[in-house]
Amino acid sequence: MQMTGNTILITGGTSGIGRGLAEAFHRLGNQVIIAGRRQGRLDEIMAANPGMIGFQLDVRNPAAIDAFAARVREKIPELNVLVNNAGISRPESLTAEPDLSVARDIIETNVMGVLHMTAALLPALKTKPRSAIITTTSGLAFVPRNNFPTYCASKAFLHSWxxxxRIQLRGSSIEVLELVPPYVQTELSGSHQMSDPHAMPLAAYIDEVMRLLTGRNTPDGEILVERVKGERWAERDGNYARRFALFNGT
Ligand SMILES: NC(=O)c1ccc[n+]([C@@H]2O[C@H](COP(=O)([O-])OP(=O)(O)OC[C@H]3O[C@@H](n4cnc5c(N)ncnc54)[C@H](OP(=O)(O)O)[C@@H]3O)[C@@H](O)[C@H]2O)c1
Structure with a gap:
Protein backbone atom coordinates (compact mmCIF):
# COMPACT_ATOMS: atom_id res chain seq x y z
CA MET A 1 0.00 0.00 0.00
CA GLN A 2 1.02 3.60 -0.38
CA MET A 3 2.29 5.09 2.89
CA THR A 4 1.14 8.69 2.44
CA GLY A 5 -1.91 10.50 1.14
CA ASN A 6 -4.33 8.04 2.76
CA THR A 7 -7.42 8.47 4.87
CA ILE A 8 -7.22 5.53 7.27
CA LEU A 9 -9.79 4.18 9.71
CA ILE A 10 -8.32 2.01 12.48
CA THR A 11 -10.64 0.04 14.76
CA GLY A 12 -9.16 -0.69 18.16
CA GLY A 13 -7.19 2.53 17.82
CA THR A 14 -7.53 3.39 21.50
CA SER A 15 -4.59 1.29 22.68
CA GLY A 16 -1.77 -1.07 21.84
CA ILE A 17 -1.10 -2.01 18.24
CA GLY A 18 -4.00 0.06 16.86
CA ARG A 19 -2.83 3.21 18.61
CA GLY A 20 0.76 2.53 17.57
CA LEU A 21 -0.22 2.18 13.92
CA ALA A 22 -2.49 5.23 14.13
CA GLU A 23 0.31 7.42 15.46
CA ALA A 24 2.84 6.06 12.95
CA PHE A 25 0.53 6.77 9.99
CA HIS A 26 -0.39 10.16 11.48
CA ARG A 27 3.31 11.10 11.70
CA LEU A 28 3.61 10.35 7.98
CA GLY A 29 0.91 12.93 7.29
CA ASN A 30 -2.03 10.60 6.61
CA GLN A 31 -5.52 11.50 7.85
CA VAL A 32 -6.14 8.97 10.60
CA ILE A 33 -9.48 8.12 12.20
CA ILE A 34 -9.46 5.87 15.25
CA ALA A 35 -12.43 3.95 16.62
CA GLY A 36 -12.99 2.25 19.94
CA ARG A 37 -15.41 2.09 22.85
CA ARG A 38 -13.50 4.18 25.41
CA GLN A 39 -14.29 7.85 24.86
CA GLY A 40 -11.65 8.92 27.41
CA ARG A 41 -8.93 7.18 25.42
CA LEU A 42 -10.20 8.67 22.15
CA ASP A 43 -10.08 12.16 23.70
CA GLU A 44 -6.59 11.61 25.09
CA ILE A 45 -5.19 10.33 21.78
CA MET A 46 -6.83 13.10 19.73
CA ALA A 47 -5.33 15.67 22.11
CA ALA A 48 -1.89 14.11 21.78
CA ASN A 49 -2.15 13.93 17.97
CA PRO A 50 -3.71 17.12 16.59
CA GLY A 51 -5.71 16.43 13.44
CA MET A 52 -6.46 12.81 14.32
CA ILE A 53 -10.19 12.05 14.55
CA GLY A 54 -11.80 9.68 17.06
CA PHE A 55 -15.17 7.93 16.84
CA GLN A 56 -16.78 5.89 19.56
CA LEU A 57 -17.77 2.52 18.12
CA ASP A 58 -18.52 -0.95 19.46
CA VAL A 59 -17.81 -3.42 16.65
CA ARG A 60 -20.14 -5.97 18.30
CA ASN A 61 -23.07 -3.71 17.48
CA PRO A 62 -24.20 -4.21 13.84
CA ALA A 63 -26.60 -1.26 13.90
CA ALA A 64 -23.84 1.01 15.21
CA ILE A 65 -21.50 -0.17 12.44
CA ASP A 66 -24.10 0.57 9.77
CA ALA A 67 -24.76 4.03 11.20
CA PHE A 68 -21.03 4.62 11.47
CA ALA A 69 -20.43 3.56 7.85
CA ALA A 70 -23.19 5.88 6.65
CA ARG A 71 -21.62 8.74 8.61
CA VAL A 72 -18.18 7.95 7.16
CA ARG A 73 -19.57 7.89 3.60
CA GLU A 74 -21.12 11.30 4.16
CA LYS A 75 -18.44 13.06 6.22
CA ILE A 76 -15.23 11.29 5.12
CA PRO A 77 -15.86 10.14 1.54
CA GLU A 78 -12.10 10.04 0.86
CA LEU A 79 -11.59 7.07 3.23
CA ASN A 80 -9.41 4.55 1.37
CA VAL A 81 -7.90 2.31 4.08
CA LEU A 82 -9.70 0.20 6.68
CA VAL A 83 -7.65 -1.38 9.46
CA ASN A 84 -9.70 -4.10 11.19
CA ASN A 85 -7.65 -4.29 14.35
CA ALA A 86 -10.14 -4.31 17.27
CA GLY A 87 -9.94 -7.58 19.14
CA ILE A 88 -10.23 -9.22 22.53
CA SER A 89 -8.52 -12.24 24.05
CA ARG A 90 -9.77 -14.24 27.02
CA PRO A 91 -8.72 -17.60 28.47
CA GLU A 92 -11.37 -20.33 28.60
CA SER A 93 -11.66 -23.76 30.14
CA LEU A 94 -13.61 -26.18 28.00
CA THR A 95 -13.75 -28.74 30.79
CA ALA A 96 -15.15 -26.47 33.49
CA GLU A 97 -18.84 -25.63 33.74
CA PRO A 98 -20.03 -24.99 30.17
CA ASP A 99 -20.22 -21.24 29.62
CA LEU A 100 -20.23 -19.90 26.10
CA SER A 101 -20.37 -16.24 27.03
CA VAL A 102 -16.62 -15.74 26.58
CA ALA A 103 -16.62 -17.58 23.25
CA ARG A 104 -19.59 -15.51 22.08
CA ASP A 105 -17.87 -12.24 23.03
CA ILE A 106 -14.72 -13.24 21.18
CA ILE A 107 -16.55 -14.39 18.04
CA GLU A 108 -18.76 -11.29 17.97
CA THR A 109 -15.76 -8.99 18.34
CA ASN A 110 -12.92 -10.70 16.49
CA VAL A 111 -14.90 -12.41 13.75
CA MET A 112 -18.28 -10.76 13.22
CA GLY A 113 -16.86 -7.29 13.98
CA VAL A 114 -14.34 -7.70 11.14
CA LEU A 115 -16.87 -9.17 8.71
CA HIS A 116 -19.38 -6.46 9.43
CA MET A 117 -16.90 -3.56 9.23
CA THR A 118 -15.58 -4.92 5.94
CA ALA A 119 -19.03 -5.40 4.45
CA ALA A 120 -20.14 -1.93 5.53
CA LEU A 121 -17.12 -0.12 4.05
CA LEU A 122 -16.29 -2.28 1.04
CA PRO A 123 -18.60 -0.43 -1.39
CA ALA A 124 -16.95 2.89 -0.54
CA LEU A 125 -13.40 1.47 -0.68
CA LYS A 126 -14.07 -0.03 -4.12
CA THR A 127 -14.68 3.40 -5.59
CA LYS A 128 -11.18 4.65 -4.66
CA PRO A 129 -8.31 4.27 -7.11
CA ARG A 130 -6.01 2.82 -4.43
CA SER A 131 -7.33 1.30 -1.25
CA ALA A 132 -6.49 -1.35 1.31
CA ILE A 133 -8.03 -3.49 4.01
CA ILE A 134 -5.58 -4.52 6.73
CA THR A 135 -6.82 -7.05 9.28
CA THR A 136 -5.00 -8.08 12.43
CA THR A 137 -4.80 -11.81 13.02
CA SER A 138 -2.15 -13.47 15.23
CA GLY A 139 0.71 -15.94 15.25
CA LEU A 140 -1.66 -18.03 17.36
CA ALA A 141 -3.77 -18.57 14.22
CA PHE A 142 -0.99 -20.93 13.13
CA VAL A 143 0.04 -22.60 16.42
CA PRO A 144 -2.76 -22.44 19.02
CA ARG A 145 -2.52 -22.24 22.79
CA ASN A 146 -5.05 -24.53 24.45
CA ASN A 147 -5.98 -22.04 27.18
CA PHE A 148 -7.20 -19.51 24.55
CA PRO A 149 -9.24 -21.86 22.35
CA THR A 150 -11.79 -19.48 20.84
CA TYR A 151 -9.31 -16.63 20.51
CA CYS A 152 -6.87 -18.76 18.50
CA ALA A 153 -9.70 -20.17 16.40
CA SER A 154 -11.06 -16.68 15.73
CA LYS A 155 -7.71 -15.64 14.26
CA ALA A 156 -7.42 -18.86 12.22
CA PHE A 157 -10.90 -18.07 10.87
CA LEU A 158 -9.77 -14.60 9.83
CA HIS A 159 -6.63 -15.93 8.15
CA SER A 160 -8.70 -18.31 6.02
CA TRP A 161 -11.39 -15.72 5.32
CA ARG A 166 -8.06 -11.42 -1.40
CA ILE A 167 -9.00 -13.59 -4.36
CA GLN A 168 -12.49 -12.16 -4.62
CA LEU A 169 -11.05 -8.63 -4.72
CA ARG A 170 -8.34 -9.51 -7.22
CA GLY A 171 -8.56 -7.03 -10.05
CA SER A 172 -10.21 -4.40 -7.82
CA SER A 173 -8.41 -1.39 -6.35
CA ILE A 174 -8.41 -2.97 -2.88
CA GLU A 175 -5.28 -4.61 -1.50
CA VAL A 176 -6.03 -7.16 1.24
CA LEU A 177 -3.32 -7.36 3.89
CA GLU A 178 -3.06 -9.57 6.97
CA LEU A 179 -1.15 -8.22 9.95
CA VAL A 180 0.13 -11.18 11.97
CA PRO A 181 1.52 -10.00 15.31
CA PRO A 182 3.66 -12.15 17.57
CA TYR A 183 3.22 -11.74 21.34
CA VAL A 184 3.51 -7.95 21.82
CA GLN A 185 3.59 -5.75 24.93
CA THR A 186 0.01 -4.41 25.01
CA GLU A 187 -2.89 -4.62 27.47
CA LEU A 188 -4.63 -7.35 25.40
CA SER A 189 -4.67 -10.00 28.12
CA GLY A 190 -4.27 -7.58 31.05
CA SER A 191 -1.85 -4.98 32.32
CA HIS A 192 0.85 -7.59 33.10
CA GLN A 193 1.36 -8.08 29.33
CA MET A 194 2.57 -4.49 28.96
CA SER A 195 5.76 -5.34 30.82
CA ASP A 196 6.12 -9.04 30.03
CA PRO A 197 9.76 -9.50 28.95
CA HIS A 198 8.68 -12.42 26.71
CA ALA A 199 6.53 -10.07 24.62
CA MET A 200 7.93 -7.89 21.84
CA PRO A 201 8.11 -4.19 22.80
CA LEU A 202 5.27 -2.34 21.08
CA ALA A 203 7.42 0.44 19.56
CA ALA A 204 9.79 -2.11 18.01
CA TYR A 205 6.84 -4.02 16.59
CA ILE A 206 5.27 -0.92 15.02
CA ASP A 207 8.64 0.19 13.58
CA GLU A 208 9.21 -3.18 11.94
CA VAL A 209 5.67 -3.27 10.52
CA MET A 210 6.04 0.22 9.05
CA ARG A 211 9.38 -0.79 7.49
CA LEU A 212 7.79 -3.88 5.92
CA LEU A 213 4.90 -1.82 4.54
CA THR A 214 7.22 0.89 3.22
CA GLY A 215 9.39 -1.71 1.49
CA ARG A 216 6.28 -3.51 0.18
CA ASN A 217 7.72 -6.56 1.88
CA THR A 218 4.34 -8.25 2.27
CA PRO A 219 4.51 -11.51 0.32
CA ASP A 220 1.06 -13.00 -0.32
CA GLY A 221 -0.41 -10.01 1.52
CA GLU A 222 1.01 -11.05 4.91
CA ILE A 223 2.82 -8.61 7.18
CA LEU A 224 5.23 -10.84 9.07
CA VAL A 225 7.85 -9.46 11.45
CA GLU A 226 10.82 -11.71 12.16
CA ARG A 227 9.48 -12.71 15.59
CA VAL A 228 6.31 -14.30 14.21
CA LYS A 229 7.86 -16.27 11.39
CA GLY A 230 8.54 -19.29 13.62
CA GLU A 231 4.81 -19.66 14.30
CA ARG A 232 3.69 -18.68 10.80
CA TRP A 233 5.93 -21.24 9.11
CA ALA A 234 6.02 -23.94 11.82
CA GLU A 235 4.05 -26.44 9.78
CA ARG A 236 5.90 -25.78 6.50
CA ASP A 237 9.28 -26.04 8.24
CA GLY A 238 8.47 -29.22 10.17
CA ASN A 239 8.52 -27.44 13.55
CA TYR A 240 4.81 -27.61 14.34
CA ALA A 241 4.89 -30.46 16.88
CA ARG A 242 7.77 -28.89 18.79
CA ARG A 243 6.18 -25.44 18.89
CA PHE A 244 2.77 -26.82 19.79
CA ALA A 245 4.34 -28.77 22.65
CA LEU A 246 6.22 -25.70 23.81
CA PHE A 247 3.04 -23.59 23.89
CA ASN A 248 0.93 -26.28 25.49
CA GLY A 249 3.25 -28.08 27.86
CA THR A 250 2.66 -31.42 26.15
N1 LIG B 1 -0.62 -7.98 21.73
C1 LIG B 1 -0.47 -9.18 21.26
O1 LIG B 1 0.32 -9.98 21.80
C2 LIG B 1 -1.22 -9.59 20.03
C3 LIG B 1 -0.78 -10.73 19.36
C4 LIG B 1 -1.48 -11.14 18.24
C5 LIG B 1 -2.58 -10.44 17.80
N2 LIG B 1 -2.99 -9.34 18.49
C6 LIG B 1 -4.18 -8.62 17.99
O2 LIG B 1 -3.90 -7.26 17.86
C7 LIG B 1 -5.11 -6.52 17.92
C8 LIG B 1 -4.92 -5.35 18.85
O3 LIG B 1 -4.72 -5.84 20.16
P1 LIG B 1 -3.66 -5.21 21.17
O4 LIG B 1 -2.67 -6.24 21.46
O5 LIG B 1 -3.24 -3.89 20.69
O6 LIG B 1 -4.55 -5.10 22.49
P2 LIG B 1 -5.31 -3.88 23.16
O7 LIG B 1 -4.36 -2.82 23.55
O8 LIG B 1 -6.18 -4.49 24.21
O9 LIG B 1 -6.20 -3.31 21.98
C9 LIG B 1 -7.44 -3.85 21.63
C10 LIG B 1 -8.23 -2.76 20.97
O10 LIG B 1 -9.47 -3.32 20.51
C11 LIG B 1 -10.50 -2.43 20.88
N3 LIG B 1 -11.75 -3.16 21.05
C12 LIG B 1 -11.97 -4.29 21.78
N4 LIG B 1 -13.26 -4.64 21.72
C13 LIG B 1 -13.87 -3.72 20.93
C14 LIG B 1 -15.20 -3.51 20.50
N5 LIG B 1 -16.19 -4.33 20.85
N6 LIG B 1 -15.47 -2.46 19.69
C15 LIG B 1 -14.48 -1.62 19.32
N7 LIG B 1 -13.20 -1.74 19.70
C16 LIG B 1 -12.90 -2.77 20.50
C17 LIG B 1 -10.04 -1.79 22.18
O11 LIG B 1 -10.63 -0.52 22.32
P3 LIG B 1 -11.79 -0.16 23.38
O12 LIG B 1 -11.55 -0.98 24.61
O13 LIG B 1 -11.64 1.31 23.57
O14 LIG B 1 -13.05 -0.52 22.67
C18 LIG B 1 -8.55 -1.62 21.90
O15 LIG B 1 -8.31 -0.41 21.24
C19 LIG B 1 -6.18 -7.51 18.36
O16 LIG B 1 -6.93 -7.93 17.24
C20 LIG B 1 -5.38 -8.67 18.90
O17 LIG B 1 -6.07 -9.88 18.84
C21 LIG B 1 -2.33 -8.90 19.57
Missing part, protein backbone atom coordinates in the same frame (compact mmCIF):
# COMPACT_ATOMS: atom_id res chain seq x y z
CA UNK A 162 -8.82 -13.14 4.22
CA UNK A 163 -7.34 -15.57 1.71
CA UNK A 164 -10.75 -15.84 0.07
CA UNK A 165 -11.42 -12.11 0.26
Missing amino acids: LKSL
